[in-house]
Each structure stands twice: as C-alpha cells, then as structure tokens.
Amino acid sequence: MKPKVHTLVVGGTRGIGREVVRHFVRAGHRVSVLGRRTSSEAGVSGHVVDLADKDAVLAALAEAVKHNGRLTNLVFLQRFRGEGDAWQGELEVSLTATKIIIEELAGKFVRPKKAALNSIVIVGSNASRLIAGEQSVGYHAAKAALRQMARYYACSLAPLGLRVNCVTPGIVLKDEARKFYRENEALHALYRRVTPLGRMGSPRDIADAIGFLCSPGAAFITGQEIIVDGGLSLLWQGSLANELTFPKSAG
Template sequence: MVQSRQPRSKPHALVVGGTRGAGRLAVRRLVADGYRVSVLARNPPAQTKQKLRNVRYWQADLGNHASLAQALTSINEARGALDSIAFFQRFRGTSEAWHGEIETSLTGTRSLIEILVGQFNLRNAAIVIVSSVNASLISKHLPLGYHVAKAGLNQIVRYYAVALGARGIRVNSVSPGTFLKEESREVVLSNRKLVALYQRIIPLGRIGTADEVTDAVTFLASTRSSFITGQDLVVDGGLSLVFQEALARELVPIGTASRSTKK
C-alpha cells in the first residue's frame, strides 16, 4: 500500500505519545506551526476544555503490531501521507520493567518506522525520537531497561539516518535531562531544596521545561533542519557537560570539611 497523497495545504505530523506530558505540548506546538496532527497512544487524552483544531486521535499499543498497523492504515486513509513523525512514548506500566521498556521504546519505534516505510512507502519525512541523557549517563532511580532502551534509540537514529537518507527521510533524536511538565511542575517547584540545588549545578542555572524540549523536537521535525540527520540534540542546560567530581568539589569545597570540624 502506498501513502495516500491527497491535495493538501497543511503538513501532516504524527505524534506518538501525544496525549500527556511533553508529547501533548508538542501537539499544541505543531498545530500552532500550521500542521494537521495525528496522535497515537493506547488511551484517549483526558478531557480538556479547549478542543484543538486539526488534531485527531488514534488508539493503538506500540507493543501490539496488529493494532499499530491497523491504526497507521486508518491514519493514512483518513489524512494521507506523513511529513513528520515524533516519538514521545514512555513505558509507565506495572509489568516487568525490562520487557516493557524494550517493547515500548525500541521494538515499538522500529515497528512503526518499518510499517511506514514498507507498507506506506514513506518518503521525504522527518522522524524525531525523544531519547534521554540516560542513553549515556546512569540514574540509579531509573531501571536498567530505560537506560538500555534509550541507548538503543540513539543507535536506531543513526542506523535509519543512513538507511533511509536516499528516500529523503531524516532521523534525529532529542535527549532531555529532567524537565518540568504540567503534571510534575508543582511537586518539583515546591521542593525548594531541590530547586536550589538545580540552580547551583545546572550551568544555565535552572531546570528545563517541556516547552524547551518541544522546541528542539519541532525544529528537527520541520524543514528548518533540512540538512541535519543522524544527530542527537541534548537539552539539559549543560548539566551533562559537568564532571561529577567538580560538582562534589563545588558543593563541598576542599578544606571546608576539615575547617568545620576544628574545635
């Protein structure tokens, strides 16, 4: 089956995981930028007062190949070929974390790209995958599967950038550090100690926001980045550049500990 190319004025974007968090913001941003947006997630979005024009929702589980293929067929029939695809999904399940992370992040992303390329002859499109600084850095509060899946996504980006370049398909990733989103803003900002620490250790002096992650994604999803492919854009205020030992020295300058214990 070939992508149905209907006469249309607005570009068509697919946002995977666009019902919550940063993905939901990306949907709003893409609409503001003049896209028609198709959103894919397992559940419909929570009711919002403001209905977005040019947005349609499809339900499918990235872990279920048949439901994914069915949803992509419906999207293609209803709205035609895709110009941009952004992956924001995150495994938040209660099932076994390793399997869930690999299935939702890696296998789901690969399946969706393979269906679009194989079944719908995807061409001249931009793919953006939201990865994480945890593709290379370790956070003990996050499971092994999250780290491995994010590292794998960065390699998926490089592989497909090379493999699909001749079709005019660009593939890039955005790697955020922790960012504030609507759902977490209050709880993070009410923790003054944590906010003060972020201000101290992040070179740009504050925690980032979902808006700023979305800015990077929509740039890479648009024709403004038309000669960029296979790249990872880190959005963390510079934190991952700082050597941990330097942070330790800044928080406890050498000499202060011994001075403070002097009688």
C-alpha cells in the first residue's frame, strides 16, 4: 500500500492558503493546517494557534504530527494581520514563527536522509524586492528576509534530505476580492493589459507551483525562487509607462 503523505500548511484558512490546502487534499494527502481560524475544508486537521506564541506553536506542531504522522511537505503562507505593532508582528509571525517551525520539524520528516519528496516551500512577495506603498516597512523587511531564509535552510538542511524553495506570487485575484474587481473593472482591465500573459493570477496558479515543488519532478531543485506573475515583473518601468500612456490596443 502506498504510504500516506502528510503536508502541513501554515496560514491555510483563506485566499491562496485555502487553495493550497484544497490542492493537497485533492492529491490525497493528509493535510494539517495551522492558522488564526479553523479550516473549513473537509478532511483537514485544523489547529487554531497564535503564531507569535512559541509554546502554543510547538504544542500545535506536536498535535499535528501525532494526528497525521511524520511530514513530507511543509508550506508557509502566514502573515501578520493583527492590530498591534506591525513591525514586531511581522517579525514574530513571518520570520520567528517560520524559524521555530522549521527547526522544530526538521527531524520529523519521513526518510530524513533521502532527498526526494521532502519539501519546504515559503510563499513570499514581490515586496521583497519592490516597494508596495500600501504595505508597512515591517512587511517589506520580513518578505526580503524570507527569501534569504529559504536559501539558508536549503543549504543547512540539505544533509537531512530537505529541499527548501520560495514561491513569489504576483497580483492574484482571490475569491474575497472578486466583488472589488467587479466594481472596479477599469483596474481589473489595466492589470490584464500590462501583464504579458494577459490576465491576473489565480490562487490555483500559486497552488500548482507549490504542488510542483512538493512533487518528485522537483527532486533536484532547492534554494530557488519561482515568481508566478504572468511575466509582469519582467517588464521595465519605461515599458509599463509607455503601455499605460500609449496602449498597443489603441493602435
């Protein structure tokens, strides 16, 4: 009998995270979710936890491993959404929690010394290299640090047979944002126009990239970043300005 695969998703209760959870459920994995709220997905082991509370995080991890067995995949999508100090919150939730979880679980993967299916994926943001004016300085600093954290752990955990990679989404049309874009079709059309592949990303696009990195097809890939944005980040600022001012569709 083929052994069950256990995938733990941190921050998998809404948006991209919810689609990632669905992806692995469809693939037949045992799925554990750590988050601020209970997962609504059927067949998922949900653990409500404050990621800024180390003791609570460690207890939730122990329960997840006890319930679903040793890990095969670990995916991070969490971010700080509290009302307190954004700088401290981002550092605790995005960085410190990621470090605590990786180092606590590093020895709890299946076949810990055979690199193949064991995978850690950190979901980042283009704010790691670009400036998003609507986000805090803490958000930018945390996302930049996560990219380097993925590279660091890719090297330090390789002897344990663990691969570590980063997925960076572009602009994603999440379910909770559909009403906004229906009411602001001009903005939606603008995103479609400036993106080389002609549309906004979907949560499934991101989930598929994560799924690939957790598959046998990615067995020799580690320490890398996959940008999933339809090619938008390839464009020079001058080209974007020209397209906005003199759209090709206008002749």
